[in-house]
Amino acid sequence: MKRKxxxxxxxxxxxxxxxxxxxxxxxxxxxxxxxxxxLFGVSKITVRNAIELLASDEYVEKxxxxxxxxxxxxxxxKLSKAGSFTQILNKTGLDVQKKNLSFEEVSLTPEQSAYKxxxxxxxxxxxxxxxxxxxxxxxxxxxPSSLTDVTLESFEQESLYRILDQRGFKIERFxxxxxxxxxxxEQQKFLVTTETAGLLRTRHAISPQGKVIEYxxxxxxxxxxxxxxxYEA
Numbered sequence: 001m002k003r004k005x006x007x008x009x010x011x012x013x014x015x016x017x018x019x020x021x022x023x024x025x026x027x028x029x030x031x032x033x034x035x036x037x038x039l040f041g042v043s044k045i046t047v048r049n050a051i052e053l054l055a056s057d058e059y060v061e062k063x064x065x066x067x068x069x070x071x072x073x074x075x076x077x078k079l080s081k082a083g084s085f086t087q088i089l090n091k092t093g094l095d096v097q098k099k100n101l102s103f104e105e106v107s108l109t110p111e112q113s114a115y116k117x118x119x120x121x122x123x124x125x126x127x128x129x130x131x132x133x134x135x136x137x138x139x140x141x142x143x144p145s146s147l148t149d150v151t152l153e154s155f156e157q158e159s160l161y162r163i164l165d166q167r168g169f170k171i172e173r174f175x176x177x178x179x180x181x182x183x184x185x186e187q188q189k190f191l192v193t194t195e196t197a198g199l200l201r202t203r204h205a206i207s208p209q210g211k212v213i214e215y216x217x218x219x220x221x222x223x224x225x226x227x228x229x230x231y232e233a
Contacts, residue, residue: 008049011040015050019059019073020162030060030068075161076171085227094132094225101126103152105145113202114142117212121145125155135191136224141216144169160214161205169213175204178227181219191221199227 015036018024031039036047051068054060062068089096106124108115114122122142129137141160147167154163161171181200188194199222205214220227 007042008046008053011036011042011046012050012053014040015054016059019070020075022073024070026070026073028070030070032067075159075165076174089131089225092225095130097130097133099128099130100152100155101128103150103155105148108142113217114215117204117215118142118144123147123150125160127155131224134221134224135193136221138187138190138219139216140218141214143214164205164213170207171205171213172208173206175206177202183219187219191219193221193223195221195223198222201227 015024015030024030030036030051033044033047033051036050037044040047051060051062055062055068059070059072060068061071103123103125106122108118108120108122122145125139125141125143127139127141128135129139143164147163150163150167158166164171178199178201181198183191183193183196183198187198188196191198199220201218201220203214203216203218204212207213
C-alpha cells in the first residue's frame, strides 16, 4: 500500500513536469488512462490517483467521455484562486510588455526590508512592465544568494517561480501587502510620471519551514490603470 502511494505521487509529479515544459499545453488533452498505464507501466488505479491529485491542485480537469484537459502550467497553482494581475490586464486588450532589466548579487543594510529576510547578501532581479508602451510597474525581487547559476536570460525562458521550483525551493504560502507610497523624484522619472503617489505591493513567499524564499516590492503607476484583483466564486 505504501509503495502505491509513492508511485502515484511520482507519476503526478512527472505529468506536472511535462505540463510545465510545454509537452502538454494549456487546453490540450492528456494521454488517455490506457496510454498513461502503458507509458508508466502501472495499474489503472495508480493512474487515476495521479490524475485526481492533479485535478485537486487545479492543473487539469477530467470530464467523463471527454478526457483530461490541462488547465494551468503555473507552479504553486493552488496557493491562490485569484487571477494574476497581468492576466487581468491581458484581457483588457491593452498592450502589456515586460522587460527584464538586471539580475545581480547585492549587499543589503539593516534599513532595507529585504535584510530581515536574507541578511547582508541577496540576489536582486529587476523587471519593468509597460502598459501601451508607458512604464507601469517596476519590480524588485530579492532572492537567496545561492542562485548563482541563474542568469538574466534564464527569466526569458522560465518564470521566476518555475526557476525557484527547479532548484528545490518550495513555497507554501504568499503574504502580500499593499499601501500608498509617495514617489521619489527618481521613481517619477523612471515611471515617466508627474504623479506624486503610487501603489506599493510587497510580497513574502514562504517555505514550509517558515523561511522567506522571495521578498519583492512592486511599484505601480495607478494613474495609468487601477490595480484590480479578480477572484473566482
